[in-house]
Amino acid sequence: MSSPLHHRLAAHLAKREGEGTRRRLSLPTENLVDFSSNDYLGLARSPALQQALRVAVGQEPAGSTGSRLLTGNSAAAEVLETHLAQFHCSEAALLFNSGYAANLGFFAAVPRRGDTIFYDETSHASVKDGIRGSFATTYSFRHNDVADLERRIPRATGAVFVAVESLYSMDGDMAPLHELAALCRQRELYLVVDEAHTNGLYSPHGAGLVAELGLENDVFARVLTFGKALGSQGAAVVGSAVLRDYLLNFSRPFIYTTAPAPTTVATLAAAYQLLPTLDAERQRLFALSDYLKTTLNAVPGLHVPANSHIIHPVFFPTSPGPEAVKRVAAAAQAAGFDVRAIVAPTVPTGTERLRLIVHSYNTEAEIEALAEVLRQLSDSYKG
Numbered sequence: 001m002s003s004p005l006h007h008r009l010a011a012h013l014a015k016r017e018g019e020g021t022r023r024r025l026s027l028p029t030e031n032l033v034d035f036s037s038n039d040y041l042g043l044a045r046s047p048a049l050q051q052a053l054r055v056a057v058g059q060e061p062a063g064s065t066g067s068r069l070l071t072g073n074s075a076a077a078e079v080l081e082t083h084l085a086q087f088h089c090s091e092a093a094l095l096f097n098s099g100y101a102a103n104l105g106f107f108a109a110v111p112r113r114g115d116t117i118f119y120d121e122t123s124h125a126s127v128k129d130g131i132r133g134s135f136a137t138t139y140s141f142r143h144n145d146v147a148d149l150e151r152r153i154p155r156a157t158g159a160v161f162v163a164v165e166s167l168y169s170m171d172g173d174m175a176p177l178h179e180l181a182a183l184c185r186q187r188e189l190y191l192v193v194d195e196a197h198t199n200g201l202y203s204p205h206g207a208g209l210v211a212e213l214g215l216e217n218d219v220f221a222r223v224l225t226f227g228k229a230l231g232s233q234g235a236a237v238v239g240s241a242v243l244r245d246y247l248l249n250f251s252r253p254f255i256y257t258t259a260p261a262p263t264t265v266a267t268l269a270a271a272y273q274l275l276p277t278l279d280a281e282r283q284r285l286f287a288l289s290d291y292l293k294t295t296l297n298a299v300p301g302l303h304v305p306a307n308s309h310i311i312h313p314v315f316f317p318t319s320p321g322p323e324a325v326k327r328v329a330a331a332a333q334a335a336g337f338d339v340r341a342i343v344a345p346t347v348p349t350g351t352e353r354l355r356l357i358v359h360s361y362n363t364e365a366e367i368e369a370l371a372e373v374l375r376q377l378s379d380s381y382k383g
Contacts, residue, residue, distance in 0.1 A: 021343050033336055033338060033369075034359060035339050036355070038228040038229075040201060041231070041360050042231070048270065049231055061262055067258060069255060073259065076262065087207055087272060088211065088216070090222070091244075097260055098234060101126075101254075101257065102126075103194060105247060106130060118189075119131060120144065120168075121142060127163050127194065131163070137155075146179045161192055162180060166208065170346065177215055181218035184218065194222075197310065200230050230271045233264060278360075288358045289358045296312070296314060299378075303315045311357055321352065331373075332370070337369075
């Protein structure tokens with residue numbers, strides 16, 4: 001097909017191609033050592049979870065048949081939400097089909113025109129997209145800079161929301177939740193925490209970083225994603241019973257979306273039963289995370305920030321550009337390691353990096369072998 005619009009679309013793609021930032025789908029490569037997926041605890045490959053899914057497939061319909069407000073609700077979904085609320089020490093929970101939908105659904109519905117949202121400048125795209133739909137006045141603040149946030153508060157009107165992530169997905173660093181919670185208490189602000197990358201990993205039973213720090217009563221809402229450590233898909237917003245009822249009535253991504261399939265609900269219920277039993281896997285994960293930082297920082301020319309957790313950006317001495325970082329990632333994959341390059345627009349131009357994710361099923365030997373591969377590739381990333 002050819003039309004002025006098609007030419008315009010093709011021109012944008014060509015620009016991305018020239019910058020080395022065009023995205024493409026690729027099929028998973030078998031037998032690579034996993035340093036890329038979000039399956040932190042290995043639940044996606046857990047025999048117990050796979051068995052729960054097989055049982056659910058034999059007992060449940062293939063699809064939910066409609067939105068939760070029409071034909072798609074189920075007793076199993078409501079039981080799961082009750083369990084989620086109890087597990088995360090909250091009044092109520094509401095299921096969404098993804099973390100993206102949950103962030104979009106919360107921020108486009110709860111803050112309204114005349115309200116104010118302050119958000120960390122490195123917040124996930126789903127938060128920013130939801131904020132755009134809120135019609136609230138919005139301000140970003142410097143990443144993890146509580147003082148910068150506090151300087152901006154006098155601009156606020158209406159209900160004031162502060163949006164952060166407990167652990168940031170590109171840099172792997174944590175939000176200063178104690179300081180943020182104290183500021184929000186003092187100034188009567190509503191703290192909203194996306195726990196996509198900490199749900200399942202922190203606190204003795206895996207209830208998340210907010211629970212680990214004992215801040216459940218200081219957070220207005222938490223977004224809990226299930227596509228990472230839970231090994232499944234979907235998300236939930238946990239908070240007050242009033243918040244749940246409000247979202248059920250006003251959150252468009254919830255109202256106008258087909259409900260999660262019964263098999264997904266059953267898989268999540270099984271995953272939450274397993275979480276409290278996985279403390280050894282969590283401790284193993286944290287130990288391997290520290291080992292990877294130490295090992296890679298010993299490779300000349302590589303830098304892994306000391307404050308990264310689970311997710312580790314690997315930076316080079318000078319910004320080599322997107323194509324060079326992609327070549328390093330491709331060479332690492334050819335050597336047997338699932339390593340991915342992260343380039344603009346996902347991260348700012350000039351901050352291209354490898355992004356390594358550690359899992360409880362990785363080994364010290366795999367980390368050492370990856371470090372040796374990157375050492376041998378040193379000529380590729382010297383710019």
